Amino acid sequence: MSRLVPLVAIALIWSACGGGDAPPEGSATPDDSPGDAAAIPRVQITQPQDGATVPQGPLQVVFEVEGLVISPAGTMDEGTGHHHLIVDADLLSWTDPIGVEEGRYIHMGQAQTSFTVEGLEPGEHRLIAVVADGVHVPLDPPVADTVHITVTGATHQE
Ligand SMILES: [Cu+2]
Structure with a gap:
């Protein structure tokens, strides 16, 4: 019975974002564009830097992308997505929608580029x-970046 929980969660995310009943179009695009390596989309957390x-305190996280357009949630055009x-x-799955959890799983559904x-x-x-x-399904191939940071307890000690 526990399988019901994630399904319900996905359904809630779907409806909360105004997702309609767009049919999946998995194999409609023929792969006829070899040699496109330079255009591979990527994302980078530019602030804070890795390491x-x-x-301690509010931390602004800034995202930059190459090779794709950041658009509001609900936009299904190819080459678009949101942070x-x-x-x-x-990340629990590369093929299921990313869940919503305050402070842990955060959607920039209005095309924001920082949080x-x-x-x-x-x-x-x-x-x-x-x-x-x-x-909210991660792009394929994946467009992701990871940084590790250390938050210090003592602020303004100089
Ligand atoms: Cu999302």
Whole structure:
């Protein structure tokens, strides 16, 4: 019976974002574009940088992409997606919609390119950026980045 829980969660995410009944179009696109390696989409967390030590307090996380267009949730055009930030948690699936959990699984559904994380305790933390499509399914091939940071407890000690 526990299988029902994730299904319900997915259904809620779907309806909450105005997802309609767009049919999947898995194999409709012929792969006739070899030599496109330079255009592979990528995302990078540009702030904070990997390995950074930051003071405790609100932390602005900034995302930059190449090779795709950041669009609001619900947009299903090819080559578009929106940012997701996963704080101290794992991406649970590359093929299912990313869930919503305050402070852990965060959707930038209005095409934001930064997000301010609050409440990080002193210590090590991991931030994962994932770009997903209009219904929150991670892009294929994956567009993701991970940074590890350390939050210090002592602020303004200079
Ligand atoms: Cu999303």
